[in-house]
Amino acid sequence: MKTLRVGLGERSYDIVCERGILSRVGEVVAPLGRAGRKAFVLTDSNVAPLWLGKAVASLKAAGLDVSSGALPAGEPTKRFDSLMTVYSMFAQSGLTRSDVVITLGGGVIGDLGGFAAATYLRGLDFVQVPTTLLAQVDSAVGGKVAVDLPWGKNLAGAFWQPKAVVVDPEVLDTLSDEYFSDGMAEVIKYGCIRDKGLFERLDEAGSREKLRAHIDDVVMRCCDIKRVVVERDERDTGERMLLNFGHTYGHALEKFYDYKKISHGAAVAVGMRTICEIAERKGLTAAGCAEKITSLCNKFGLSCKDDAPYREVIGAIKGDKKNLNGALNVVLLHDIGDGYIYPTDGGFWL
Numbered sequence: 473m474k475t476l477r478v479g480l481g482e483r484s485y486d487i488v489c490e491r492g493i494l495s496r497v498g499e500v501v502a503p504l505g506r507a508g509r510k511a512f513v514l515t516d517s518n519v520a521p522l523w524l525g526k527a528v529a530s531l532k533a534a535g536l537d538v539s540s541g542a543l544p545a546g547e548p549t550k551r552f553d554s555l556m557t558v559y560s561m562f563a564q565s566g567l568t569r570s571d572v573v574i575t576l577g578g579g580v581i582g583d584l585g586g587f588a589a590a591t592y593l594r595g596l597d598f599v600q601v602p603t604t605l606l607a608q609v610d611s612a613v614g615g616k617v618a619v620d621l622p623w624g625k626n627l628a629g630a631f632w633q634p635k636a637v638v639v640d641p642e643v644l645d646t647l648s649d650e651y652f653s654d655g656m657a658e659v660i661k662y663g664c665i666r667d668k669g670l671f672e673r674l675d676e677a678g679s680r681e682k683l684r685a686h687i688d689d690v691v692m693r694c695c696d697i698k699r700v701v702v703e704r705d706e707r708d709t710g711e712r713m714l715l716n717f718g719h720t721y722g723h724a725l726e727k728f729y730d731y732k733k734i735s736h737g738a739a740v741a742v743g744m745r746t747i748c749e750i751a752e753r754k755g756l757t758a759a760g761c762a763e764k765i766t767s768l769c770n771k772f773g774l775s776c777k778d779d780a781p782y783r784e785v786i787g788a789i790k791g792d793k794k795n796l797n798g799a800l801n802v803v804l805l806h807d808i809g810d811g812y813i814y815p816t817d818g819g820f821w822l
């Protein structure tokens with residue numbers, strides 16, 4: 473089993489990774505709290521038939537008093553309205569402040585369940601068990617939990633660190649190619665901002681099939697990069713913004729399409745290419761980065777292309793949460809593996 477310790481003082485926790493660990497998740501969760509405590513497993517309608525049985529059996533075998541609930545799979549479940557359903561599940565299962573919530577699913581379940589755990593009874597322990605590549609390398613680590621409001625995504629949220637993150641690479645085998653590609657955009661992002669060697673290993677592997685044998689190492693390398701960033705800037709006031717490489721334009725593109733036509737990963741891939749092309753023209757990024765990123769993304773099913781009208785998309789950047797007092801920090805690369813934060817005004821994108 474590979475373990476990483478996220479060092480955040482009294483909020484420190486382990487990220488553990490092993491093939492098949494979902495069948496032993498109880499062995500990770502039980503020692504985190506009092507014997508016999510209640511555990512509520514929140515999942516979705518896609519994940520429940522695949523993995524819920526294994527998780528519940530293991531938690532029961534470890535002595536926890538387990539109940540569970542599944543929400544409809546998909547982005548709309550992350551709406552604020554779903555919180556009432558989740559709180560009502562918690563209430564019906566009699567959760568108290570010394571119990572634990574387990575989020576078994578992708579980013580929607582992790583973010584929503586984490587926010588419900590952060591707020592129910594003024595805060596319950598929770599453990600993230602991410603089942604998508606995107607959640608394993610990004611959303612399950614670092615303690616950002618949130619729900620969407622009618623005015624935008626992730627607008628009601630908290631920093632609420634999990635007590636553990638349990639990563640089972642085996643669950644990735646059942647992901648569709650589309651979901652796998654979605655997560656690969658974030659994996660490639662880590663290579664771009666912090667690890668040229670990772671970028672090159674991905675390029676050498678060149679396909680989902682060839683990466684399969686190394687996916688544990690790749691996921692844990694991404695988690696480790698995020699760990700270092702989060703330890704230095706838990707509250708996202710500085711360095712954590714590096715994790716947003718490709719996301720400024722990517723978010724604007726997702727918003728332009730009302731979060732319907734393009735996946736998060738596909739939008740981030742376009743965003744990474746776009747910002748590198750602009751920065752290369754301005755001499756702020758080494759020539760050739762946009763091309764290298766596009767070539768690697770293409771190998772993992774991400775086109776880096778979109779037909780949306782550029783001027784209309786950049787109009788949405790004004791609404792980005794990171795846009796403070798008219799100044800917008802963007803994340804650029806000196807070169808592959810070396811990201812930096814660059815303060816801009818609105819003119820950067822033109």
Ligand code: GLY
Binds near residue numbers: 613616708712715716
């Ligand atoms: N997903 C970006 C962050 O956790 O800060």
